[in-house]
Amino acid sequence: MPVRPAAAVAACLCLLLSCASHGVFAGETLRVGSKNFTESVILGEIAAGVGRQQGHAVEHRRQLGGTRILWRALEEGDIDLYPEYTGTLAQELLQMPGADEDALVDALATRGLRMTAPLGFDNTYALGMRADRALELQVDSISDLAAHPGLRIGLSNEFMQRADGWPGLSATYGLPQAANGLDHDLAYRGLESGAIDVIDLYSTDAEIAHYGLVVLDDDRRYFPSYQAVYLYREDLSMRAPDWTAALDAMAGRIDAATMRGLNARVKLGRETEARVAADWLGVEAPRAGGRMERIARRSLEHLQLVAVSLALALLVALPLGVVAARRPRLGQFVLSLTGLLQTLPSLAVFVFMIPLFGIGAGPAIAALFLYSLLPIVRNTHAGLTGIPRDLRETAAAIGLPSRTRLWRVELPIALGTILAGIKTAAVINVGTATLGALIGAGGYGQPILTGIRLDDIGMILEGAIPAALLALAVQGLFEAIERRLTPRGLRIAARQ
CATH class of the missing domain: 3.40.190.10 (Periplasmic binding protein-like II)
Known part of the structure; x- marks a missing residue:
């Protein structure tokens, strides 16, 4: 029995991602x-x-x-x-x-x-406030917070959900405030600006002394060692x-x-x-490399994420788009399913892929592959169904086989719309791939995350600017490909 194309593609996908994730070679x-x-x-x-x-x-x-x-x-x-x-x-x-x-x-x-x-x-957890604000409200301990329900509390996202975090802490102390989650390093800036009144701390944070913060006494000994x-x-x-x-x-x-x-x-x-x-x-520090060397390395990592995920998506999405166009009932299901994938939160999809492919490039490529499907499937479907009916009937009337009509007539006419979908998927991937740094995939997200953590605008721009330039380059590339592949007669007709 021949292997079904979908099964073959799925097997190739799993093999490639597993190798990328676990370093088989x-x-x-x-x-x-x-x-x-x-x-x-x-x-x-x-x-x-x-x-x-x-x-x-x-x-x-x-x-x-x-x-x-x-x-x-x-x-x-x-x-x-x-x-x-x-x-x-x-x-x-x-x-x-x-x-x-x-x-x-x-x-x-x-x-x-x-x-x-x-x-x-x-390095125990703690809660902290600006010294002047704590003195103004006469807050010395976590228990004292209960008397000030209007205080704005900003906590690191992980602390918001942990068993030893906010749920248990607020219950133990009977705190009436509703806390908001944010990045731990950004919380210090919010506290300094006055946008937040209370944040969670690590007792070895250098910022405690730098910002002149008061560490509130854990008077009910909630936090363990x-x-x-x-x-x-x-x-x-x-x-x-x-x-x-x-x-x-x-x-x-x-x-x-x-x-x-x-x-x-x-x-x-x-x-x-x-x-x-x-x-x-007491050893010599490893050579860090200059900024251009770092950008070159991150560019190669980012291009790998985008190129592999997009190539895999093309193998799957183009046939799905053709099927969706030729079988309307099945097409509605395909479009709905790929549309549903697009609504899933990006970071959640990255994390969901870790049990399947480990950490590193594998889960990032898998997530980007899923996000690439909808633009390509939808535009392939739209391009093929948008061909005038009389043109399709003429091609059938002169005796062209179905496969020949698809490759010689329908796909060339729909090419512009299909390439627009591929271009959209590629540009989306360039931006979304920055999240891959959170699971060890590297790319431009690595300097962005480091810059946020260290409050270093230069480091953030080291990732953000190349990502933006790469998105523009990808868009220009696909526009050039579209001009090159579109038959001259169709280009003239489009201009007229």
């Missing part, structure tokens, strides 16, 4: 992950530096998003190690409130994971025993004051995490 490279905040990136760089000191090839996949993404990536083997906190483990990941270190170690072992001894500092540790896969201790031993030997070496200083050098001093980590380790 690459050698043994150990992978460190980190969350999307400065301290986690610094600790990830330190861990990567320790691994390189032991002679291993180590890749640092930085800014992979929130806790759940890193945890899933570790369990599934997409990364080998990442920095975490005991309170997050107990409350959010293992659902073991109040568990001690030994209990956490035992619970991790059942999942094939291990944990280093604490690094030496407790958040000792910094490294989580790693159990098999890493067999593949790189010297690395895991060196990480275990770091126990107690980084106190809270040291961590605040490292954070400050990055957030306030504009140094790179790699430089700060290398200085702490």
Whole structure:
């Protein structure tokens, strides 16, 4: 029995994305992950530096998003190690409130994971206010917030949903305010401008002293201890025993004051995490490369995401558009389904693809593939159904077979509309692909995320401007292709 085309395309898609995600053709490279905040990136760089000191090839996949993404990536083997906190483990990941270190170690072992001894500092959650605002309202503790229901509270998006976050905190203290979610780094700017009255803090944040904030007393002891540790896969201790031993030997070496200083050098001093980590380790910092070199590298990553996803979409969407045009009832279903895909939130689709393809380029390409379908299917359908009926009947009357009519008559006439759909899909992909940086896919989103985190406009523009230029270039490319492929007679007719 011949393989159905749709099944073949699906198999190719899965194979390509799996290879892109998991590095099938690459050698043994150990992978460190980190969350999307400065301290986690610094600790990830330190861990990567320790691994390189032991002679291993180590890749640092930085800014992979929130806790759940890193945890899933570790369990599934997409990364080998990442920095975490005991309170997050107990409350959010293992659902073991109040568990001690030994209990956490035992619970991790059942999942094939291990944990280093604490690094030496407790980065607990806290709530903070500007000192002048707290003094004005006489707020010293979290309990005092209940007497001021009009206070505007802005919390990091992850904290809004965590088991140890806002839901439990507001219930414990009986807080009447409705909190809004936003990026943690943007919250500091909102607090400084007066747009927000209260935000969540990490106790080792460099901005606490910089902005002159008051840390509110957790008088009901809601937050657990958040000792910094490294989580790693159990098999890493067999593949790189010297690395895991060196990480275990770091126990107690980084106190809270040291961590605040490292954070400050990055957030306030504009140094790179790699430089700060290398200085702490006493080694030479890896070569960072100039701005043009970084842009060139990110351009190649971005082009890969856009080109592969668009090519896969063409393989699927063009036949679907033809089918939709020739079979109206089935066509309505196809158009409705692809339209539904377009309404799904972009970031949610990226995250949904992680269980299928891991982290990295794979899930990003899969998500962009889905977003490319509607413009191509819809325009192919519109182009073919828009051909005058008498022209189609004439082609049939002179005895042209159905396939010949499609390739020699209908598709050339509909070409302009079809290419417009492909152009739309490509331009959409260029912009949407920036979200791929949240799951380790790289591209122009990487400097944008870093710039937001560090409040560095230059870094944001380093990603935003090339993305805009690439979108314009893609649009111009497809307009040139349309002029080149459209038969001369149709071009003359269009001008008339």
